[in-house]
Amino acid sequence: MPTFTIVAGARPNFMKIAPIIHVFQSQQKAGLVVHYRLVHTGQHYDRKMSGDFFDQLNIPEPHANLGGGGGTQAEQTAAIMIAFEKELLENRPDLVIVVGDVTSTLACSIAAKKLQIDVAHVEGGIRSGDLSMPEEINRMVTDSITDHFFTTSEIANYNLRKAGFSEDKIHFVGNTMIDTLLAQMPFFKKPEGQTFENLQTGNYFVMTMHRPANVDQEQSLKAMIDAILEGTGGLPIFFPVHPRTAKNLQNLGIEDPNLHLCEPLGYLEFNYLVKNAKGVITDSGGVTEEASVMNVPCLTLRDNTERPETVNLGTNVLVGTDPKKLKPYLDKIMKGDWKKYQGIPLWDGKTAKRIVDILVKSYS
Known part of the structure; x- marks a missing residue:
């Protein structure tokens, strides 16, 4: 046996x-x-x-x-x-x-x-x-x-x-991560709480950041968030915050009416947000896979990726870590001018x- x-x-x-x-x-x-x-x-x-x-x-x-x-x-x-x-x-x-x-x-x-x-x-x-x-x-x-x-x-x-x-x-x-995504998609559910009361499908962004290169240098973190706020046209940005990132944001005193910080969400709630978002801004490899399969525009705040298929066949683009490079990509998402998911083998x-x-x- x-x-x-x-x-x-x-x-x-x-x-x-x-x-x-x-x-x-x-x-x-x-x-x-x-x-x-x-x-x-x-x-x-x-x-x-x-x-x-x-x-x-x-x-x-x-x-x-x-x-x-x-x-x-x-x-x-x-x-x-x-x-x-x-x-x-x-x-x-x-x-x-x-x-x-x-x-x-x-x-x-x-x-x-x-x-x-x-x-x-x-x-x-x-x-x-x-x-x-x-x-x-x-x-x-x-x-x-x-x-x-x-x-x-x-x-x-x-x-x-x-x-x-x-x-x-x-x-x-x-x-196997896509096995889970496809199996669980019918059960996605809207997150609870006042933060998410007025969600409008296709009218908000989801953001995740946790990599040290993005969140441990406070001034770089502030510049990136400022660029994101500037480029998203006043749409709400929902940001489930990794504990380390939360601490750095608190130190910087970053507050904006369009930036909605929340605790890490459950799987079904987080992917509900992604599936219904106008776009995703992330430094997570896994999120790029899920966003691609759900055909949601995805910007990756990294200079490299271990999942190049999400760029070649998915909806992902490598933006890099320079906040100045964000705006043209966000402009394309705001105009609805983004590449579609082409299907990744198996x-x-x-x-x-x-x-x-x-x-x-x-x-x-």
Whole structure:
């Protein structure tokens, strides 16, 4: 009987593991002998950053929570590795499944391989080429010791082939995050509260910013927000604020009647906002994927992206981090003159089934 341990730790992971778990559950109900164990590393321990996602995405309670949140990146990595090693010694699987590019992905991959346990990386092979991003280091180290790569694009396949990985390790399956998006779209719901009372479809912007390059330099942050306010024509901007960003905004005393700050939202509420927005301004890779599939104009406040397919075939544009470059793009969105989603291969809602079929065949 094959046994798989699925790892999740931070908010972006939960959308990626949910469809895999649902396929495992459906196979169990159909009488197939397959066993999985869900381990939550505890990297995100805030309710809005973690717990709500389990509820909304119908993810069962994890079999174990490692409590690895808090501290510096090194402290967090070490805490997760120590706790996950103990978990694996007590519950040894045939394979550990990690997703994405967060600290938990790196830490659990290393712990598994040190115990001679195979690792599968869902979303393997993506690269930004920017080593100033902790996520890029996480991707590179995880991929260097991965046994099965489940990739989201032909660009990721090319990156892995170029790095010398054999074809039999690379499985082009699509994007589990889009499985979740398509499955949950009928259940999107308007956020509650006075802030969102007067929402008008197509008549507001959604904004997210959390990367240190954008939010840790206070004057740069102020210049960017000023440019966004100036270029959005007085339309409301809804900004679910990452805790670190909230602190910096408070220090700057930034206030504007069109800028609506709110706490991090649940998955269904946040994507309701995105789906009905005039445009999205973000520095998150995952948001560019969701916005593209929902055909919503998307501006990325970065100089690079690990998801170039969202630029080539989606609605995303790399604006960079210079506030002066924003206005022409915002003008195009305001005029309704934006490129349409062209369809990204295998982003069809069936990725998790492909992954589980490959794993069950490989380990039965």
